[in-house]
Amino acid sequence: MADLPGPVVILVEPQLGENIGMAARAMGNFGLTELRLVSPRDGWPSLPATRAAAGADHIIDHVKLFDTLDAAIADLDLVFATSARPHDQAKPVVGPAAAAWEMAGHLGGGGKAGILFGRERYGLKAEEVARADRIVTFPVNPEFASLNLAQAVLLIGYEWFKLATAGALPHATPERSPRAGKEQINAFFDNLVRELDKVEFLRPPEKREIMLVNLRNIFSRMEPTKQDMHTLHGIVMAIAEGRKGPAKGGVLDGAGATRLRALLAEEGTPRGPEAGGSVRGLARLLRRNPTDAERALWAALRADRRFAGEFKRQTPVGRHIPDFVSFTRRTAVELVNAGENAAIAADRGARRSWLEARGYRVVVLEAADIERDLPQALDQIAAVQSL
Known part of the structure; x- marks a missing residue:
């Protein structure tokens, strides 16, 4: 121009x-x-x-x-x-x-x-x-x-x-995805209703029909595109799968994360030809669900200059998963949660022996001590690293 x-x-x-x-x-x-x-x-x-x-x-x-x-x-x-x-x-x-x-x-x-x-x-x-x-x-x-x-x-x-220029505008409304057909909308709606029934949303029973009519009218007024329906379907399924626990995307609170670790310890670490993939999956699960003490220590380790970002959290070392590990300093940190039974202690002992046999120094900290005196816990790790 x-x-x-x-x-x-x-x-x-x-x-x-x-x-x-x-x-x-x-x-x-x-x-x-x-x-x-x-x-x-x-x-x-x-x-x-x-x-x-x-x-x-x-x-x-x-x-x-x-x-x-x-x-x-x-x-x-x-x-x-x-x-x-x-x-x-x-x-x-x-x-x-x-x-x-x-x-x-x-x-x-x-x-x-x-x-x-x-x-x-x-x-x-x-x-x-x-x-x-x-x-x-x-x-x-x-x-x-x-x-x-x-x-x-x-x-x-x-x-x-x-x-x-006859009032020509420099750009126009972008092309939309084609409008969704009734078959696509009905399929989405049926899926939505199934998921709502699972959580007993459509109650009391005498109001179920009017609630369904109102829901259907919401989508009719939207005049959704095909892409809109794909997005809405993905949202509904993501929410539904999140209900199935941490393996499907849910996140536990501190108490639930502690119970999860106890359960995994009692079941034992996977062994055999498929152990590698299983261990990595468990590590991801544990990283996504930290205990309260683990969360506090992890934040402190990242902020403390003495450790310079060396530690990783819930990372596999062979077939074992220590709570924290520094590969450069050959140091592992294990947390002991309150109320652990003999099976959990035995599992930790076996993991410690395995790590020490391969040159790792293992620091064992009580979760209660971390929550009570975090700086002292950091000093204990630093003292072991300096050996």
């Missing part, structure tokens, strides 16, 4: 470089490319103007300078002067839309048009307005009619560009 032929913008004795730059930016927004300056107060080129143009370099870099207004409009055959004040001159006064219509027709016939904009402080002088063929004024509050220079340029540019 930069090559779209348009009217020339002429700023008469502009005072601030920033205003020139912002006017150039407004021109760029609406495809106007030719900017002429008549005796800019602070000279030209202007670094403030370049900065304020915000990328409209194709306009700023090709500005034309003139010493007089007559020289600036010498090659034009239709000139509009913008003014917020009446000048009592016998020439047509039009709004920006009407000016755009006339300029579009004039330019289309091979003519050349320009628009005059005056100084920031007091606009155009009467003798400068006299050199124009038309006066353009804006429908603004008469009690506060003064516009910023760039705002005036923008209003004219907007009306001209809207007309020249």
Whole structure:
């Protein structure tokens, strides 16, 4: 659109470089490319103007300078002067839309048009307005009619560009997924009702039918697309599967996580050809469900500079899963939870023997001691690491 032929913008004795730059930016927004300056107060080129143009370099870099207004409009055959004040001159006064219509027709016939904009402080002088063929004024509050220079340029540019491009917008509403068919909606609804029945949502029984009608009407009003139905179906299934416990995405609280560890210890560590995958699965399960003491110690280990991010939590070492392990320091940390039975203690003992046989130093900490005095627990780990 930069090559779209348009009217020339002429700023008469502009005072601030920033205003020139912002006017150039407004021109760029609406495809106007030719900017002429008549005796800019602070000279030209202007670094403030370049900065304020915000990328409209194709306009700023090709500005034309003139010493007089007559020289600036010498090659034009239709000139509009913008003014917020009446000048009592016998020439047509039009709004920006009407000016755009006339300029579009004039330019289309091979003519050349320009628009005059005056100084920031007091606009155009009467003798400068006299050199124009038309006066353009804006429908603004008469009690506060003064516009910023760039705002005036923008209003004219907007009306001209809207007309020249037939109001075409730069982007449209993105294409939607096709509308969902009744068969897809009914299949989703049947699945939703099955899951709601499992949690006894549709009760009391005497209100079941009206509740189903209301639910169905919700989706009818939505006019969902096929993609909408895929998303909703995924949401319902994710919520339903989350009900089945931590292996399906649920997360236990601290007490539940402690019971989970006791159960796994009593069952024993998987062995045999499939043990590798099983151990990794158990490690993921344990990482997702920390006990209260484990959560507190893990946060402290990551924050303490002595350990420098060396520890990993619930990471397999062979077929064993210590609570924490540092491979670089060959150190493992085991937590003892309250109320553990003999089977759990035996399992931990076997794991400790296995690790120590392979050069690991094992630190055993009581969960209650961690919750009571966390800094002391960190000191114990540091002392073992330094050996």
